[in-house]
Amino acid sequence: MARTAGSHSDITGPRIQEAALKLFARHGFAAVSMRQIAGEVGLQAGALYNYTPDKQSLLFDLMRDHLNDLLAARAAQPMPDDPMARLEGFARFHIRFHTDRPDEVFIAYMELRNLTPENFEAVTGLRGKYEDELEDILRQGVDAGVFAVPDTKIATLAVIAMLNGVNTWYRPGGRLSLEAVETIYWDMVRKAVTA
Amino acid sequence: MARTAGSHSDITGPRIQEAALKLFARHGFAAVSMRQIAGEVGLQAGALYNYTPDKQSLLFDLMRDHLNDLLAARAAQPMPDDPMARLEGFARFHIRFHTDRPDEVFIAYMELRNLTPENFEAVTGLRGKYEDELEDILRQGVDAGVFAVPDTKIATLAVIAMLNGVNTWYRPGGRLSLEAVETIYWDMVRKAVTA
DNA sequence: GTCTATATTACGATAGAC
């Protein structure tokens, strides 16, 4: 409403984000020009600046929104008391969420060095919150005697690295269902940390 | 010998590689200019073209040399018959080799999409050879009944992803020795694949 | 082998008409 005829700002903004997401994931932030992004949406380069103050903000918004989505989705998950059930929930959630958003995940890991220092701090802060959730689970399990890891911080990073690896090869419609992939990885995670 | 006074081609070439390695790792291939590389070595940009036909070759040579070094170093390792001992050797070798060359490893993973298609094929082919070594170990262990993994290919990728994760946080002189890190990761890998 | 100079192209971002 209250919008002039021919105005598309409500739909153009998201289309620019989508185009930037796809192009940054495919070619890398530094290798993609504002002209390319505009072309993908069917605009001239100058028109992009009605939606973003600069190229950096385009990247930062993608990463921040992705990590906020991740934290919100995780917060909406059931949280059983049992550490083993909690860890299984985390592992399966992590794989589902990340395989569902390969471009966002790729950018969030690969383009950290193209963020300004302030934006880098914000993004790594959000990621740290997510990692802390896993570390809490591991610590809880160690205290309960069901997990045995010499260092919960290192185990956290090791488990996340392993789970993130799914994104390097998994494609929907491949020879294994996502459910089967989840089970295989959960099995390895469980064995790796069990006492 | 047989070299004119003031000639430094035998030392300048490697210095250019080192500068490119450092700058590509720090800022990314696409974000680094030939002028920056030349400046790091104390040359003008044009002089670089006495050593490399173009920027792409600079990147490809770094990645190819790194992977060839990896395969040669692995081939020089002792190869016990026992699958458990072989897997431990692989895990410890992988961590030692990769933590010793963080810049090369970073580039070899992050800059794949900046390779031309032919160069990409060459690099992924070399990496595949290395991954095949781990898969052979896992298959041998499964056949011998000491390992239990539902899919050796997936287990291979999972183990490598976990081991590669060390490079995201390990720094020499930190609170844990490399030997201690090796042992922690080997422990998790062993438990994850053991029957 | 390195330099200066340059050809050619492209970049991010802005101004002002419509």
Added chain:
DNA sequence: GTCTATCGTAATATAGAC
């Protein structure tokens, strides 16, 4: 909100003097 046009800068790569 989008366009055309442009500013100012920088990119890869090459040519030719020394």
